[in-house]
Amino acid sequence: MSDKTLALSNDKMIAGVCGGIAEYFGWSKGGVRLVYVLLSVLSAAFPGLFVYIILWLLMPKKDSL
Template structure:
């Protein structure tokens, strides 16, 4: 189930909302996405997943207040 443009979520996020945004976009379980991210980041990739997460944090926009479309700010820290 695709909901348009990929955005970072505002609610239920742990760090930047990347995993929540991916889960929301495709209708997957957010905890499964987080687990896969941690495993990929720590096992066999020498932490490249962390770098990818930071890049995604910068380029994926934060969803708007109503959760329907991306807001104008791309960097929310």
């Protein structure tokens, strides 16, 4: 069993959502941020912004784990 937990990153530009996802999967933080922005822009921004806010509210802070 892995003890990895999806949590907000301390290395953040806004809330740490993209950074937390990148840390969890072992991906580049810049790459995840770029993909997020591209997907948001190509989907008229609203769904991407809505998902980001939901994840921001639901993901625990790394400090509180």
